[in-house]
Each structure stands twice: as C-alpha cells, then as structure tokens.
Amino acid sequence: MSESMEIDDASKPQGEEQKGKPIVVILVGAPGSGKSTFCEQVISLSTRPWVRVCQDTIGNGKAGTKAQCLQSASSALADGKSVFIDRCNLDRAQRAEFVKLGNSQVDVHAVVLDLPAKLCISRSVKRSGHEGNLQGGKAAAVVNRMLQNKELPKLSEGFARITFCHNESDVQGALNTYSALGPLDTLPQGAFGQKNPDAKVQVGITKFFKKTESPANVGPATTNIQESASSKIAEEKDPHLKGPVSFSANTGEKLTEDEDPVMGSVGLDVSMNDAPTLAFPSISTSDFKFNHEKASDIIVEKAEEFVNKIKNARLVLVDLTHRSKILSLVKAKATKKNIDSNRFFTFVGDITQLYSQGGLRCNVIANVANWRLKPGGGGVNAAIFSAAGPALDVATKARAKSLLPGNSLVVPVPSTSPLFSREGVTHVIHVLGPNMNPERPNCLNNDYGTGCKILREAYTSLFESFASIIKSQAKLPKGTIEIPGFKQSEVQDHSDSAPRNSEQKIKRENFHESARSKKCKGSQAEVGSDISDSSAAKVNLSNEKFDGSTKKAWGSWAQALYHIAMHPEKHKDDVLEISDDIVVLNDLYPKGRRHLLVLARHQGLDRLADVRNEHLHLLKTMHAVGLKWAEKFLQEDASLVFRLGYHPDPSMRQLHLHVISQDFDSKHLKHKKHWNSFNTAFFLDSVDLIEEVSSQGKAILKNDENLLSMELRCHRCRSAHPTIPRLKSHIGNCEAPFPANLLQNGRLVCAPSNAAAVDS
C-alpha cells in the first residue's frame, strides 16, 4: 500500500492549501512501456500532491484488485490529491470505471505510452529478471497480445485530455507537462500527439509486406502473433542488441527492418525517436562548478539555436538524477521559451546506457572531457571512457592529444566498443568547458564574462560537431537528412572531421589503414608540410592558444605553414631564411613574379586576431625581413614594385606576411578571390598593422567577406574589368601611377630608380 501512496510532501508549497482541481491521470500502456517510471518522475518533480494507484502493488506490495484501486483513488481525490492510475488500461472497459471518478470538480486525463512493442518487451524481460529466451518469449507474447487487443482512448470516453506518446521524446514532453503542473494549474483539454491510426496501420503493413515472404504473420490471429514474436525474440541472444546495432540516422531501411513485423499497428515509428540524437551532459556545472543559472541560460540558448537550424535531429540533456538542479532549470527555461520538446528535452539516466537502460536512442553522446583527454578522473568522463572500453581512448588519442576550453573533438566510436555495439553510439564528442573550480587547472577565478563566453563556445562547438556528423551521415548513400539552415562553411569550419567520419563509418574496419594511406597522399600533395608529424590530432584542435575569441579549426591542409614555422629545419629545400623569430619562404603558388611569405615562428600566433602589443617587436622584425628581401629582388629587377601586408582571415594557419610584387603576373592568379585578397581593403599593409598595434594594442579587423567578391578593379588606374582574364590582360599594359593612398607611408616598396615611374 505504501508504494501506491507516494506523495511528495516536501514539494508542497508551504502555507498554501491546494485549491485547484485535482486530476485523475489514467496511464495507458503495455507492461514495460514506462508507466510507473512516468508517475515516479512526475511525483518527484511536481509541486502538486499526487497519489499513484498501482494495481501491481496495491495489495500490500502484491497485485490487488480493480476495486481496491478505485477505492484508493477516490479517497485520494477526497483529500484534494491528484491521482495516477498506474495499470495497463489498454481497453475501454478497463478504463471506464476510472473515468467515472471524474466529475465537475475532477478532470480525467489519459497519458498513452504507445511505445514500440520491442522496447516494452525488452524492458519487461529485463525487469522480471528472467533473461532466458523462454521467459523472454513469454513476455513478448504477453505484451504482443495485449497490444494487439489494445484500444486507444478517445475523448468521447470522458477524458478531458489525452496525451499520446509514441516515443521517448514524446514521453519526455508529457513528463515535462505534468511535472510543471502546479497545484493550481490546469492543462488545455483535447487530444495531443495522436497519430492517424488508419494511415499508420497502412504504412506498417505495406512496409512489412515488402520485407518478408510470409505475410501470414501479419494477420490479427493471436496465435500467429504470439508464435512469431516469441520465436523472433528467441532467435536473438540479447533482444536489446538488435535495435541499437542497426540504428543509424541514415539507414532508414534498417530501421524498418528493425521493427517487429507483428507490431505493424504499433510500431512503424517514423517519428523523432529515430532521428539523429545527441545526448550531452551539462558542461562545467559539475566538477568545474559553473553557476547553474548562467549555465542553464546558455544551454537553452544554444539548444534553441540548434533546434532552429537543424531539423530532424534531437538534443537531450542528460543527468543521472531527477533531482538534478541543472536539469530542472533547463527544463523550465526550455518550456518557457517554447522550444519543441520533441527535439530538445532533458532525460534522467546514465549517459552510457541510454538505450539499454532508458530505451532512448542516441547515436552521438558528448563527453565532458578534461584538457588532456585522459580517460580517468571521475564523473561523466570516467564513466564514458570506462563504458566505451580502451578502444575509445585509442581512437581519441589518434585524433588529439589535448583539448582547449570551448572546443570539441569528434571521435567515431570503434565498432569493438560496447558503446557502439550495445548502445548504438556511433560518435563521442569530447568537449571542454570553462573551469570555475580553483582546485582544477586554469580556473577562471569567477570571471563569468570569460566563463560564459567559453561555455557558449563549448556548446556551439559541440552542436556544430554534431551537425557535422549528421551532415556526413546524410552524405552516405542512403542518407536523407536535411540540414537546411547550415551553410557548408559553418559546418566544415567547426569540424573537418566530417568527411573522415563518414569514411570511417563506411569502412570502419579499415580505419587504420585508410588513415595511413591518407597521410601518404597528403605528404606528396602538400609541399613543405611535415604531414608525417601531423597526426589527425592536430586537425581539429590546432589552436594552441585560447584567447576567448571564436576561432575556426584549421583543416589539415591549412597546417603546412605552421609546421614549417615550428620545424623549419625539416623543410630546408623550401625555406629561404631561418631565424629565431621568423622563417622566409617562397609562396608555393605565387600570385606575382615575386611572392614571399615571412612566417612568425611564435606558437599561438595563428592569425592577425592573435596579434597583441607584445608582438610589436616581432611584427617590426617581420617587416624588416620582408623589406630586406624586397630590396634584394629589386636589385635583380628594378622594375618590380612590392607591397607588404597581411590577410586578416587567411586560409593557412600561422601568422604570415606577404611580400608580393605588384605585377600580379602569375598563372596562379586565377580567381576573383585571389585578386581581391591583394587589392582591396582585405589586404592590410604591414606598416598599417604596426601602427594599429602600437596605438591600440591589436589589429583592427574588418570582417567584410564581401571584399573578396567585389568587382575586379585595376590596382593602378582603378578601371573595372568583368573577368580575371580581361583584368590580367589590362594590368599587363596599364602604366598608370599607383593610387595616392598606396604611395604614402611606405606602403609600396620600389627601386629608387623606379620611383618616378610609379609616382608620375
């Protein structure tokens, strides 16, 4: 009796008698559909007093009678308490007497847990402790028979409200709704979430006929169904295995195959439950002690962004306990913002066992990693590495050695890992958030300005990594996932691992080999890059320094200059000059007769945005070296004119100064972007940069992408030309003086004998 009378007195508002209408909520669902869990979770979170009436336990812990249930329910209602009727209630007759509990003062609701039969079966088998095939088969038969005879509730039976749940996210939505129901609140009346029953059966049967040669099994004859269901279960060593193993966002075909054919009327689930799903723990709020209010704001903000951008995918915030503060904060805020609860919801469970324990399919899980990407420690990190087995550590280490706050790293889960085989998780995304815990490395000392910024970046990076996985899976042959809101560049920038992932997914077993052959190809193609040294690790996370600004990750091809700067001695053939501060080399694809690069050798100086006052001396050195080389070339050819400057948003990592002759006489100058990157405000003269850094401590970056697609104009006479070939033929002949602004402050460098010709 005690179990059936759970009331969460602690959550009752103090000093306030509930005056709202009590409600009776009749749960409808097969054994294993999650009725009891639903009640327990609502009761634990709700501020409304609830009583759970459970026929299974009402007789002093043993199964009781319907009459006992009715008695118990009416006395609870008399106390002003709301009631859950926790029994199967699968047909109209079973429900009728409980519906009669309703009156003008008491509304009766139904919550229908119409989940896939297979899930209910596997849960019942698990719960009964009879894991053997025989018992499993019996459980399957029972559940199947019940479901076959089920009669979904209708409003006409006397319900004020019916909520249909067809998958875990529907359930979560209903949980949110009822948990948030205060003592005085009421819910809108009507039926919610109902599928069109006719259409569903039709589709289910159609699919089934396509799949099997013996349509006899579909028939409504109970004996057939039982047999086929039990033999089906008995065939499998572990009935839980089948779903997740074949689960994949892009294998629609497998998903249907996955459906138990006898469940045609129950189970064809084309809903969000099969959508790509990222389960993620709250970042930084646990060990890193980030403020929960602020963190929950950021989670909801970022989740909303994602939900608006990416359709057909779900985000699930997971925590171990329903007492989780961050979970309830996020839940409340997400509800307030009206975020689609099918696509973003919270879930109580172990993130490493979401499918096997919680029935929630998540193809991607996030790990709140440490910066060394080490398996140990505690909490989620330890749990995930432990559940995944050593293979995940190996796969992770192959990709990166460390992680910076605000960044994420996608690691495909090796097929040998139980996380893959048991839970259906294809990728783990490691993510590192800001640390507010003084006992941990890199504590931000309560600097929530920086902290919030980094936490935002962490979620942005996490969700975009997830998007890139979806995208890469969508590219697979059977993929049909749309990512309408995402520009290619956005997805690519944040994880160029996407193509890798898809490749690995296809040839998972060949991973190591394919990675090796890729490296070989890379070192041939990439002149001057020590790609042998560039493990995939650096691909995603090459920003060695983190300064709080949003940075894109560099692709492997963009690392060549960085490697040369770090190890110029390995590139003797390509390098013209080496000092402690700089390396000089010819641009591999010169856009003029002479085109050099002066590389800064400082680690962490990836681009102009990284430049600060402390680099002023280095900038001046780079300029002086550039000038020296320009003068050397001028001695060889006095007709040349040089310009020295930077690209604010370069494609190649590592700060580099262009020293380029203004003839632009080069076969490598092919595109508008090439021209405009040297002949619009996109090009920042070295002298101007030095001036800006001296006066303001950093470069003034104008982030105008349009500069690169501007019309083509001659850099001398400013005449416009429709195409690159036409422009090139013009500049080969144009002898107009350079514009006045270039003639000032030493922006142009030319031979003394040529000065008159340039400035005539």
Next chain:
DNA sequence: GTTCTAGAAC
C-alpha cells in the same frame, strides 16, 4: 591554400 567537377552564364 589547391584541384577537380558540374552546371550555368555569356
């Protein structure tokens, strides 16, 4: 950064 490809525009 480049190459390659396909398709569209001229």
Next chain:
DNA sequence: GTTCTAGAAC
C-alpha cells in the same frame, strides 16, 4: 569555347 561559381575533397 571560355569564364564563373559552388561544392567536395585533399
């Protein structure tokens, strides 16, 4: 036929 653009791949 040439040029441009966009996307994918490296």
